[in-house]
Amino acid sequence: xxxxxxxxxxxxxxxxxxxxxxxxxxxxxxxxxxxxxxxxxxxxxxxxxxxxxxxxxxxxxxxxxxxxxxxxxxxxxxxxxxxxxxxxxxxxxxxxxxxxxxxxxxxxxxxxxxxxxxxxxxxxxxxxxxxxxxxxxxxxxxxxxxxxxxxxxxxxxxxxxxxxxxxxxxxxxxxxxxxxxxxxxxxxxxxxxxxxxxxxxxxxxxxxxxxxxxxxxxxxxxxxxxxxxxxxxxxxxxxxxxxxxxxxxxxxxxxxxxxxxxxxxxxxxxxxxxxxxxxxxxxxxxxxxxxxxxxxxxxxxxxxxxxxxxxxxxxxxxxxxxxxxxxxxxxxxxxxxxxxxxxxxxxxxxxxxxxxxxxxxxxxxxxxxxxxxxxxxxxxxxxxxxxxxxxxxxxxxxxxxxxxxxxxxxxxxxxx
Numbered sequence: 522x523x524x525x526x527x528x529x530x531x532x533x534x535x536x537x538x539x540x541x542x543x544x545x546x547x548x549x550x551x552x553x554x555x556x557x558x559x560x561x562x563x564x565x566x567x568x569x570x571x572x573x574x575x576x577x578x579x580x581x582x583x584x585x586x587x588x589x590x591x592x593x594x595x596x597x598x599x600x601x602x603x604x605x606x607x608x609x610x611x612x613x614x615x616x617x618x619x620x621x622x623x624x625x626x627x628x629x630x631x632x633x634x635x636x637x638x639x640x641x642x643x644x645x646x647x648x649x650x651x652x653x654x655x656x657x658x659x660x661x662x663x664x665x666x667x668x669x670x671x672x673x674x675x676x677x678x679x680x681x682x683x684x685x686x687x688x689x690x691x692x693x694x695x696x697x698x699x700x701x702x703x704x705x706x707x708x709x710x711x712x713x714x715x716x717x718x719x720x721x722x723x724x725x726x727x728x729x730x731x732x733x734x735x736x737x738x739x740x741x742x743x744x745x746x747x748x749x750x751x752x753x754x755x756x757x758x759x760x761x762x763x764x765x766x767x768x769x770x771x772x773x774x775x776x777x778x779x780x781x782x783x784x785x786x787x788x789x790x791x792x793x794x795x796x797x798x799x800x801x802x803x804x805x806x807x808x809x810x811x812x813x814x815x816x817x818x819x820x821x822x823x824x825x826x827x828x829x830x831x832x833x834x835x836x837x838x839x840x841x842x843x844x845x846x847x848x849x850x851x852x853x854x855x856x857x858x859x860x861x862x863x864x865x866x867x868x869x870x871x872x873x874x875x876x877x878x879x880x881x882x883x884x885x886x887x888x889x890x891x892x893x894x895x896x897x898x899x900x901x902x903x904x905x906x907x908x909x910x911x912x913x914x915x916x917x918x919x920x921x922x923x924x925x926x927x928x929x930x931x932x933x934x935x936x937x
Contacts, residue, residue: 526552528919529758529767531746531781533557534564535723535905536897537773538730539912542646545739547920552740552767553731554760559741560727563775563873564904566798568811568820568831569723570661571643572906573716576633576685577677578881579902580620581613597850598818601836609836612792615879628881631930633685635883635910638925640718642909647726650733655726657719661811661822664697664704664711664858670816671709678712688715703806703861711815719811722825723905730909749781755893769893769919776839776876778898785891789884789936791899792877794834797848797870800827802863814858819851821859827866830855839874877901878936885911885931886918895919896933 530541533555541553555562594601601609619628647653665671681687690696690713697704697711720726735741744761749770751757756770772778776793803823811822818833832847848870856862878884878899888894897915900907914931917924 526550526740526765526767528552528769528771529554529756529765530771530773531555531758532773532775532778532898533559533727533731533741534562534773534775535560535727535730535908536564536775536900536911537771538727538734539646539908540771540773540897540915541739541912542730542734542737543909543912543916544919545734545737546649547916549916549920550738551734552742552765553734554742554744554746554758554765556743556745558728558743559731560724563875564727564908565724566796566831566871566873567723567902567905568822569720569824569829570811570822570906571639571656571718571720572714572903573636573640574681574687574689574714575903575906576636576681576687577625577629578632580625580881581617596818596833597847597854598833599836600833600844600847600850602838602841602844605836605838609792612790612879615790616881619880629685631882634926634930635907635914636903637686638910638913639906640716642913643718646730646733646909650729652726652729655721655729657721659719659810660713660715660717661719661813662692662697662700662711662713663813663815665709666814666816668709671711674712674815689713690715701809701812703804703808703859704812705858705860713810719822720905721823725825746781749785751891751894769895771895771897771915773897775898775900775904776874778876778896782888782896785888785894787888787896787933787937789899789933790879792879793837793839794875794877794901795837795839795872796834796875797832797843797851797872799830799848799852799870800824800866801830802827802866804859804861804863806861808859812858814854817851817854819855821855821862828859828862834875843870843872875901875904880935882931883907883911884933884936885915886928886933889934889937
């Protein structure tokens with residue numbers, strides 16, 4: 522006999538764990554299933570920022586010089602495998618189309634409707650789980666070598682402030698040096714985004730949310746979801762533990778979601794941005810804030826283990842062998858920006874795959890024509906930021922509550 526639950530959530534990254542916790546908080550008996558431990562996939566590797574300022578998804582470059590730079594495939598911000606170009610042609614064309622200024626601003630309004638709640642939703646769950654100590658206030662720094670790129674960034678910051686309530690401080694060369702004395706001198710300036718929270722151990726945060734979920738009576742199992750079937754009374758998942766049944770099923774498997782949804786008739790146009798990270802020993806004068814090198818596209822983030830360097834995006838097959846190129850390029854640039862950066866601390870670089878959609882918005886909501894089936898994936902760079910907010914939105918929809926924001930822009934039907 523299959524085990525019966527109210528809801529099965531597939532995927533124990535920060536999004537899936539947050540959904541399961543939000544459902545369990547509402548009295549829905551939930552089982553969470555993943556082939557790995559909580560937060561051990563893509564959620565494990567990120568810059569550890571709850572990005573209240575990230576109301577405008579990163580658009581496809583439209584300036585000719587920047588496009589030529591990417592085409593040469595020598596940048597730190599983006600690296601691509603040549604074999605991926607044919608498969609990326611259509612998603613990139615759609616992404617480029619949606620990056621037109623007016624379309625991008627419409628998308629930003631929908632994105633901001635989620636981002637605006639990220640701090641409150643994380644603080645609420647972290648408070649219940651007793652781990653607000655994993656958050657560090659003080660925001661993060663975006664620094665620029667070139668005055669031209671800084672001017673453009675300040676214009677965008679002013680737009681975010683005016684339309685989306687984002688707060689920031691513009692920094693000149695001396696002010697950047699005052700905030701982070703270890704950075705190389707002579708930077709053009711930067712932006713201090715003041716609202717975001719830094720997470721000193723993202724994996725520990727996901728585990729803490731999972732632990733609170735199980736304290737509330739939720740169940741977590743490790744194992745592959747080998748097959749998903751619609752049953753008369755709900756959904757059946759074949760796993761290594763045998764069949765599991767529930768009235769409702771949530772697919773929150775990130776870049777692996779299409780492996781399940783395709784068999785159910787839904788072919789989301791996801792493409793993958795892979796990213797790497799490595800930890801380094803803190804210098805004698807420590808780095809105090811996470812720092813984005815905006816002209817090169819990598820982040821240095823102080824964490825419990827040391828300084829985490831996150832690379833730019835690698836466009837490659839999700840399951841392709843790892844490449845040394847993204848980290849090699851990012852580390853070379855990072856040592857120019859932070860000359861006192863210590864030695865590597867990890868035996869090898871971590872690698873993860875971020876699921877991206879051509880319109881830059883996540884897929885959140887009911888599966889078209891499939892009663893009791895729900896989707897929550899496609900968060901690209903903002904899975905950590907939007908995990909609890911996505912969980913709340915989906916739990917409200919599943920429970921028949923009035924959602925805190927209109928869920929229409931995130932519907933799966935837009936890709937049917």
